[in-house]
Amino acid sequence: MSESSPQQRNAETTRKRILAAAQRRFSKQSFDATGMREIAAEAGVNVALVNRYFGSKEQLFEEAVAEAITIDALLAGPQNGFGTRTASAMLSKDFKNIDLDPTAAFVNSLGSPVVGERLRRAVEERLLPEISGWLGGAHADQRAAMIFSALLGFDVLRRMARIDALNARHGPVLEDLCAATLQSYVDGAPDKED
Secondary structure, X not given: OOOOOHHHHHHHHHHHHHHHHHHHHHHHOOOOOOOHHHXXXXXXXXXHHXXXXXXXXXXXXXXXXHOOOOOHHHHOOOHHHHHHHHXXXXXXXXXXXXXXXXXXXXXXHOXXXXXXXXXXXXXXXXXXXXXXXXXXXOOHHHHHXXXXXXXXXXXXXXXXXXXXXXOHHHHHHHHHHHHHHHHHHHXXXXXXXX
């Protein structure tokens, strides 16, 4: 096993600090409203170093946000418990001590003329096919899109819009309703003629 040199370890640590700072900034405001100087200041580095590691703000966003949004953890278990497992995770997730809030980062920057298309492609070409492949069966693409839209819509309305009916005090009811809805997409509907 070869050991990293102190310079390599520092470079890796610095790169991680820049990524974490970018994730925090993009979770709070849009790509277009976020400046490289803000990210550099939050990471405690010079803006030239950010450019050296990532080349551009677009490339930094791609790695910090578009590539970092995943659904792997939700697809890790069996299909028959997906609704309950996912509803529970959605209602119990603590977003206070994390760098990337995937919903906030997605919603904040989806309308950007610079990176909005990258986010759309991340969903269309990576996330939805992962869900669809995991689901299999009839109408898997549509069921995958419905799962993603239900998760995103629920999270946006609950945490960002702070809709009272979705407040945590309604947890057991919300968990049951969300679980049933999500599980219905996993289980699929009987085939109907188009």
